[in-house]
Amino acid sequence: MKVELLAATDDPEELICTAARNDYYADFVGEESFETVMESIDGDDIEAKKETLIGHLLSHGHFGPFEHPQVTFAVKGISRSCMAQITRHRHVSFDVQSMRYVAFDDVDPEDVREGEMVVTPPSASDPDWIGRNQKGGAVDEETVAEREEIFRESVTRSVEDYQRLLDLGMPPEDARFVLPIGTEVNMVMSMNARMLMHVADMRAAADSQWEIREMTEKVLDLAAEWCPITFDYYEQNMKNRKNRLAP
Ligand SMILES: Cc1cc2nc3c(=O)[nH]c(=O)nc-3n(C[C@H](O)[C@H](O)[C@H](O)COP(=O)(O)OP(=O)(O)OC[C@H]3O[C@@H](n4cnc5c(N)ncnc54)[C@H](O)[C@@H]3O)c2cc1C
Structure with a gap:
């Protein structure tokens, strides 16, 4: 699995702060410098002021301003099962x-058979x-070897059958019905920073499946570079809060 950041709003935290300051600002934020808009916020410099305001917003559950910055990720090689899970999030856009x-x-x-095209759990x-x-818990080496053999046999046979159906002229849209749910897929997804936190609340949680959790951790690493x-x-302060729905 690979996750890359494709595109993102420049200066996302300047945008979050400007939007939030708008709510309590008598003048028009559209005509002021960022420094002026942030004048009344505590902090020795503009970075410290951003930290103060963003910490305040998040600790008070004022999440609206985090809906303005958008980010797009390209994801490679997740299973169709993982794709079905992540596409349940209705405020994320997908290709x-x-x-x-x-x-x-x-x-x-x-x-x-060696592990390409189908994700091996x-x-x-x-x-x-x-x-x-x-x-039950852990199993012995013999049991897991048998599991692996059955898994590899099954997915290999599915792909062979799929290719035979294509050779017999079956359209790919129908032949695909025999492919396993572990078949790899690439996707592009876009969301705002608030939604990213919501997805992480649900999908980086311990009760999520290992694959979507791994993908979400990679998304969070990239988000930390984009919107630090x-x-x-x-x-x-917020990770591992349980399925928080809204402020
Ligand atoms: C561990 C785990 C197991 C799961 N198992 C299953 C399962 O067995 N079967 C299954 O079907 N799903 C399952 N899901 C999916 C889950 O039920 C949600 O559908 C999915 O995670 C989308 O999240 P969300 O409901 O927060 O909606 P999102 O689409 O992410 O929307 C974000 C928020 O917007 C609000 N919202 C969006 N749309 C509406 C709406 N129409 N009405 C009211 N409020 C709305 C809600 O507050 C929602 O939380 C599972 C999820 C997890 C994390």
Whole structure:
């Protein structure tokens, strides 16, 4: 899995602060310098003032201003299962690679057996992996070897069957029905900073599945570079709050 930041609002925290100051500012923020707009906020310099205001907004649940900055990520190689989970978030915009127009006819089934094209869950090869809702705990090496063999056989056979159906002239949009839910997909997704925090509340949580959690952690790392004061505060003070819905 890979996550890259494709595009994002410049100076997101200047925008958040300007929007928030608008709410309590007698003059028009559209005609003032950022320094003037931030004059009454505590802090020795403009960075400290931004920290003060952003900390205040987040600690008071004033999340509206965080809806202005937008960010777009490109995600490579997640399973269709993970894609189904993340696309449940209705305030995120998505483009998802099509299995109708992208046919996996040139994929070598032997590469699939080696782990390409279909995401392999850690529980297929790690005897110590404990999943959510799993009955019992760790298993022995022999059991996990059998699991891995069944998993690899099954996904390889699916891809072989898919390719045979394509060879028989079946359209990719129909042949894809035999592909596993672990089949990799690439996607582009855009959201605002508030929504990113909401997605992280739900999807970086311990009860989310390992794959979407891994993707969300990568998204959070990139968000921390893009919007550092906000996501540092989030990491320190808000992460792991349980499914918080709204202010
Ligand atoms: C661990 C885990 C397990 C899950 N298991 C299942 C499952 O088994 N089956 C299943 O179907 N889903 C499951 N989900 C998905 C979950 O129920 C949500 O549908 C999904 O996470 C989207 O989040 P959201 O509801 O916060 O909505 P989002 O689309 O992210 O919207 C953000 C917020 O906007 C508000 N909002 C958006 N749309 C509306 C609306 N129409 N009406 C009122 N308020 C709205 C809500 O406050 C919402 O929280 C699971 C999620 C997690 C994290």
